Amino acid sequence: MSAPLQMTAGDGPAARDSDEAARNLTVRKLLRALWRDKLMLFPLLFLVALSVAAVGAELLAPHDPFDQNLRSRNAPPMASHASETSSFPYLLGADPLGRDLFSRLIYGARVSLAVGLASVLASGTLGILLGLMSGYHRGWLDDVVMRGVDVLMGIPGLLLALFILFLVGTGFWNLVIVFALTRWMIYARVTRGLTLSFREQPFVEGAQTIGCSDSRIIFRHILPNLASPILVLATLEIAIVILAEAGLSFLGMGIQPPAPTWGRMVAEGRDYITSAWWLITFPGLAILLTALSLNLTAAWLRMVSDPVQRWRWFMGRPESRREGDSGTALADSEPQSSRTDMESPEPAHGQAANGDHLLEVIDLRVNFRTPDGLLNAVNGISYTLNRGQTLAILGESGSGKTVSAEAVMGILDSPPAFVTGGTVLFDGIDLLQVSPSRRRRLCGERIAMIFQDPLTALNPAYTVGSQIAGMFQEHRGTSKREATAKAVELMDRVRIPSARERAHDYPHQFSGGMRQRVMIAAAIALDPDLLIADEPTTALDVTVQAQIMELLAELQVETGMGLILITHDLGVVADVADHVAVMYAGKIVETGPIEEIYSSPAHPYTKGLLESAPRVDRKMDSLQQISGAPPNLRFIPSGCPFHPRCAYVVDRCLVEPPPLYEVRHERSASCHRFEDVMHVS
Helix, strand or coil: CCCCCCCCCCHHHHHHHHHHHCCCCHHHHHHHHHHCHHHHHHHHHHHHHHHHHHHHHHHHHHCCCCCCCHHHCCCCCCCCCCCCCCCEECCCCECCCCCHHHHHHHHHHHHHHHHHHHHHHHHHHHHHHHHHHHHHHHHHHHHHHHHHHHHCCCCCHHHHHHHHHHHHCHHHHHHHHHHHHHHHHHHHHHHHHHHHHHHHHHHHHHHCCCCCCCHHHHHHHHHHHHHHHHHHHHHHHHHHHHHHHHHHHHHCCCCCCCCCCCHHHHHHHHHHCCCCCCHHHHHHHHHHHHHHHCCCCCHHHHHHHHHHHHHHHHHHCCHCCCCCCCCCCCCCCCCCCCCHHCCCCCCCCCCCCCCCCEHHHHEEEEEEECCCCCEEEEEEEEEEEEEEEEEEECCCCCCCCCCHHHHHHHCCCCCCEEEEEEEECCCCEEEECHHHHHHHHHHHHCEEECCCCCCHHCCCCCHHHHHHHHHHHHEEEEEEHHHHHHHHHHHHHHHCCHHHHCCCHHHHCCHHHHHHHHHHHHCCCCCCCCCEECCCCCCCCCHHHHHHHHHHHHHHHCCCCEEEEECCHHHHHHHCCCCCEEEECEEEEEEHHHHHHHHHHCHHHHHHHHCCCCCCCCCCCCCCCCCCCCCCCCCCCCCCHHHHHCCCCCHHHCCCCCCEEEEECCCCCCCCCCCHHHCCC
């Protein structure tokens, strides 16, 4: 029986129309945006008219810009043409050699725009490539590029341009080369800074987990997110280059006569400023209006080129989104099922589920090298996961849960993080020893990861459908049409209403619960053998948390995949997990079947976590809590790391680190007094 859909406040026709308008930027939508801000019509129309005039100068210029008529020297605007070959007046007057000023302005626009566009294309290409490479790879390349930027930025640009032109001579292509060599640093610094920022975003880590190559991550995942600031910067740079070209032409180091340039026209008219004001006024106005229009256009492009701001632009009112900011999701009315009531999944690859170790982590160690010293984030943890099994890794923030998962996936930010020891066996393959390309293939096709914040884990520059479809295009080589169809099927599978329509929406147009469903759809696209879910229910309300956990459990039963669930919320995993590993200060302090640990914890930390959870079946005046705070991982206490917060501490705990004692079969606890803890429990 299909679940009925609830329509939220933003599901009406108006919201759909607004979302449709926000999806892709077309000419019609640009015109609508312009109509909402009529002030932008003037600079854009000016630039369009200027471009048309520059391209069609031969058709629009009333006179030959090189035709001299000394009888019309410094003729005022609208003066009659003294030549017998033409009767068209001098619209803006004539220059000291009797050449038509209006015609020369039109041809001068061609020169200015051509120099500006060619220079920006050359300098932008060079600077963006160097910025992307240095920001993503860092290391020695970053040092070399940025030191070069620092040196060149310390030299006055005009002085450097004059020096180079003095050596190589003037001319169009020499000007382009000069501007490329003196302006690429701007692009490199901006691109490098943005790349460093995006490099740390979860959606880049997500691309790494699905096996994308570095070049694909750089050009398909990072570069599109730089489109808005780069487009704005390039527009501003065109204005700067046009001004610089005019300045060099004014100084006689630009394109040489008789070619008309605005800077040269200003220079030629400066000696007649009192007697023929139009000689300097009209070229100066052309330079001013062009630079001003480009600056205003850059501000407008910043708005319409950014997906989030464009969406708000077309929506008009942010509160009219399809699903509100509160994270309210469409309700799923299918009954929840307990994990214990589910049938055991069929083993993958024809192997028995019992004792079939899909993942085996042995003595894994991860350190962070910081300016203050070495930080032991993961300190020798070991665990196994069988096919079709769910392992919950519990612990407070900073206990090493996420770092251990990132070490398994190979997406640690290195430096400063380094795997300093241990073995990670996935289906018999040591992930720490294989080549990066093979690890990318494994992580893309057989291992997947869901991150705790889907809004930042999903790429904001792409629709959710294209991001899911990218999995099939990257690893299966399917066509775009087929991949999109599979993406819609997956969105249906994770119960996203109106999947076909919503596949064209951007991540910010979904509620928190629906974004997490999109992440799950992308993670299971290639039917992975192992799924790692890092805090998948963070910041979601209780109802949506239950829906997400139920969905993960159902998908696990359907596919037989192993599931590692990282969380600090014991209630979230109570009906889902088979086994639990409790982490504290980078170590696993207790592990075993979930029913046994919940009913009879063997470590004081586990006992404290359970007692601090609110209970609906017990009257409580106040919540219990674990005293103190987790230790600084640079200065882990001697002996048992939990002893400063432990109610069972004895002298032995202060000096002797407890090993993982075998409490029962498949049950271990790192506590010298585990028997006392279990007896009290």
